[in-house]
Amino acid sequence: MEQNTIETDVLIIGGGTAGCLAAVELRERFPGINVTIMEKAHIDRSGCLAGGMNAINAYLNPGETPESFVKYVRFDSCGIIREDLVMSMAELFEYCVKKVEKWGLPILCDDKGNYIPRGRWNIKIxxxxxxxxxxxxxxxxxxxxxxxxxxxNYIVVDGRVTGAIGLSIRNGNLFVIKAKATIIATGGAAGIYKPNNAHDAQHKTWYCPYNTGAGYAMGIRAGAEMTSFEMRYIGLRVKDTIAPTGTIALGVGAPQINSKGEKFMAVKYANIGGDGAPTPYRSHGPLQEIKEGRGPVYLDTRHITPQQARDLKSAFLDMYPSMVLYWAANEIDPSKEPVEVQTTEPYIVGGHTQSGYWVDINRKTSIEGLYAAGDVSGGAPYKFVSGCWAEGVIAAKAAGEYIQKASFADIPQEIIKEERERVFQPLLNHTHKKEGIKSYDMEVRLQKIMEEYAGGAATFYEVNEERLLVAKRRLSTLPEQFQYLMAEDLHELMKAHEVIDRFYVAQTLVEHMLYRKETRWPGYCTRTDFTERDDDNWLKFVNSRRNPATGNVEVFTRPYEQVVPGDRYKPR
Amino acid sequence: MPVIIHADKCDGCHGSQNPPCVRMCPGDLLMKDPKTGKILMRDPAECWDCLPCVKVCPQEAIEFKLSYQLGFHTAKLLPHIHDTRDFITWELRDTKGNTDKFTIRTKILPVELDEKIEGVTAVDFSI
Incomplete structure (x- = not known):
């Protein structure tokens, strides 16, 4: 348990989609500065992209503009987004995609060398x-x-983030990184709720199960302002494998049908786009069919040719190979029978929805010296891969400029000592053979509270004031229990901190869900006590800040500003 | 039971301290058994089924299996990387033994058998 102390101009926490692009941008734009990436796994295959991707889902195909993208994302997010943020990332899609193509990413092109569109915002790779x-x-x-x-944790000195502390899970060293500026890019959070599958398939999740909300939790603990946690992400996915459905729905044009063969989205949601309705409705619609006894629900692929079925499998092999093995192991031919779908566990992920740090146009957070990019950053949904790249680039520019005038801070030894004790306590509990709690048991406890009282799949993701208050009360006891966590090795120690981090995400989430007294995103967060959308009172952002001294979470609102004119509930 | 390591094929990448499969697992789930020198899976329940470990193994000693609750036995999906590294061929077998092959363009980057970990020793970074 040695200590490694490093000084770096810019520290990037998380070497994923946003972090890698931020690192390149910093080194290209500000030659000579040093950049350090702190990565919990190995950068070559860490995080969301480990298995691969088969499409760039945020790209301006011919005829589209940043403004038309903002209009669509606003429609898809039920009338409220940070339009300034979404606009600024859309302006950089072309720059980022061209850059990564130059590095060697194969992008599918037609005979004339143009990218092949898959819908308005998607290209195949x-x-x-x-x-x-x-x-x-x-x-x-x-x-x-x-x-x-x-x-x-961050190192906060005089209200400014001046680096971060990390634990090496290879040698148990404590890394103290002193930085002039820090970019947080750790991704979102899975594992807050009970996962879709149990037993040896519990990590058969759609979102990366190793994204455990560390960046959110560090920000919450440091008192950073967070936004829109109540806009949980609940995706429509292929039953059992929890594989993405865009590959099927957009790839071969497959509508949703119920067990009676009815195209319920096309019929019941025609006024908001049918099968092209905003994403939350594409989860809400099938949930209602199942709830009312017309499940299972499918994507109807019976019209596709055998060649299209092969192409579909090829596309999944580039991103989600287990889908193809699943069909082979269950004797399913998607050209002969429809593909059954289900909804996921609720994830907190600012790249699909908009939960995360409240940032300015430069992705600067509410804490001096700290910038946020990618899934951990809030207000800008529909980022996917290319939007995370764009935010990495924007944060890099701002952090690079900030360090020109910033210096390293003196770090009080007690900050490091306190964090060292906090980090290693579960390991010492094991060494001293104290009676305690395994991280897995606490994870299940957390997930049980959230599942049953804070709108899990078992309750059709519905919440009300009374249930949420039970969740709030039960969660409030958990922090006192952290002292009993046990870890027998460094892998287990990492997992102990993952469950602690997820607690902070869960606590903030419950506060946000309690505060927004309307149902803006049916399916994502359906309030049975406030069932309608209420633009008169709730066309605004719900934000929060945890007081680091008292642990109290203050919840408040921020105004929404319309930048692009037009009907907020129309896709064009 | 998401991935299994075939002990007859795994050579632990000889003296490698951090073999490719250990490095490529995003969940820190693979480790080298100090006694046998072969690779062990810490906990199958933590596996995401993402397959970088399967694709990177030079011996093709790691096989991806669906959890039995999700699919029946004997179906297989085996990726083979072409020597040119610009294609990957997936060999698929269903429960009846019918086979199929999918060859897809890619850009596989060369992977060393071992890699030093940055900052393992305190001396490296002491200031």
Missing amino acids: NGESLKPIIAKAAKNAGAKVLNWVVAT
Whole structure:
């Protein structure tokens, strides 16, 4: 348990989609500065992109503009987004995609060399190796990579983030990184709710199960302002494998049908786009069919040719290979029978919905010296891969400029000592053979509270004031229990901190769900006591800040500002 | 039971301290058994089924299996990386033994058998 102390101009926490692009941008734009990436796994295959990607889902196909993208995302998010943020990322899609293509990403083109569109905002790629490609670019650009170092907390001195502390899960060293500026890019949070599958398939989740909300939790603990946690992400996915459905729905044009063969989205949601309704409704619609006894629900693929079925499998092999094995192992031919779908566990992920740090146009958070990019950053949904790249670039520019005038801070020894004790306590509990709690048991406890009282799949994601108050009360006891966590090795120690981090995400989430007294996103967060959308009172952002001294969470609102004119509930 | 390591094929990448499969697992789930020198899976329940470990193994010693609750036995999906590294061929077998092959363009980057970990020793970074 040695201590490694490093000084770096910019620290990037999380070497994923946003982090890698931020590293390259910093080194290209500000030659000579040093950039360090703190990564909990190995940068070559860490995080969301480990398995690959088969499409870039935020791209301006011919005829589209940043303004038309903002209009669509606003429609898809039921009338409220940070339009300034979404606009600024859309302006950089072309720059980022061209850059990554140059690094070697195969993008599918037609005979004339144009990208092949898959819907208004999507292009097809052969992205099995997307992660190693962007990781190599970050390394080639000269970023120093600390693999297997798990970030545990920011170092905050005089109200400014001046670096972070991390735990090496390879040698147990404590890394103290002093930085002039810090970019947080750790992704969102899975594992807050009971996962879709149990037993040896509990991590058969759609969102990366190793994204455990560390960046959210560090920000919450440091008192950063957070936004829109109540806009949970509950996706429509293929039953059992929890594989993405865009590959099918957009790839071969498959409408949703219920067990009676009725195209319920086309019929019941015609006024908001039918099968092209906003994403929350595409989860809400099938849930109502199942609730009212017309399940299972499917994507109807029976019209596709055998060649299209093969193409579909090829597309999944680039991103989600288990889908193809699942069909083979269950004798399912998607050209002969429809593909059954279900909804996911609720995730907190600012790249699909908009939960995360409240940031300004430069992705600067409410704490001096700290910038946020990618899934951990709030207010800008529909980022997916290319939007995370764009935010990495924007945050890099701002952090690079900030460090020109910033210096390293003196870090009081007691901050490090306190964090060292907090980080290693579960390991010491094991060494001293204290009676305690395994991280897995606490994870199940957390997930049980959230599932049953804070709108899990078992209750059709519905919440009301009374249930949420039970969740709030039960959660409030958990922090006192952290002292009993046990870890027998460094892997278990990482997991102990993952469950602690997820607690802070869960606590903030419950506060946000309690505060928004309307149902803006049916399916994501359906309030049975406030069933309607209420633009008169709730066309605003719900934000929160936890007081680091008292632990109290203050919840308040911020106004929504319309930048692009037009009907907020229309896709064009 | 998401991935299994075939002990007859795994050579632990010889003296490698951090073999490719150990490095590529985003969940820190694979480790080298100090006694046998072969690879062990810490906990199958933590596996995401993402397959970088399967694709990177030079011996093709790691096989992806669906959890039995999700699919029947004997179906297989085996990726083979072409020597040119610009294609990957997936060999698929269903429960009846019918086979199919999918060859897809990619860009596989070379992977070393071992890699030093940055900052393992305190001396490296002491200031």
